[in-house]
Amino acid sequence: QKEVEQNSGPLSVPEGAIASLNCTYSDRGSQSFFWYRQYSGKSPELIMSIYSNGDKEDGRFTAQLNKASQYVSLLIRDSQPSDSATYLCAVNGGAGSYQLTFGKGTKLSVIP
């Protein structure tokens, strides 16, 4: 069974600090990786996608992928209280698969 593991948190960081969120996955055939942000009572919002090993930066967000270690992470620089949410890691089941497996999410709290 394909699994995506995340530390449930809560992860607390002070405003302005770097928040680091981690995710591991079990399926070596996975080819696409996503980070979603979900505010309480709302639906998931896509914030980053990554397909190749290395780093991908978008504003204050950086996604990192290491397929050999089956590890994907999300860094949030200059964290703001508005970043407080649950962050979901999602991993695709490989070419031809529509299956997107989600982790349970890490709850991030940014303290003013």
Add this chain to the structure above:
Amino acid sequence: ETGVTQTPRHLVMGMTNKKSLKCEQHLGHNAMYWYKQSAKKPLELMFVYSLEERVENNSVPSRFSPECPNSSHLFLHLHTLQPEDSALYLCASSQDRGGLDEQFFGPGTRLTVL
């Protein structure tokens, strides 16, 4: 707004009722998805349609019946549900590159089964 809308946003129904959830996407995507999100559990994929054809059905009970009349609309027909079916039901769509695409979610329908 992601370009994916869902109605109703909230639904309370009895176990003997029949109701339907509706999803519409305005993104020109070819694939649409139904997910279930329960408390303390990860999102669970229920159904996937690609170009109106069902391509994934993840062992969902028959009391949930999907319908995709065209690539912009998706329905989830509900009948004789159980209280444990209470959850947030999310619709998503993607461009459709064999499942590698980013999926965009609608706001969800919060379902309560009494």
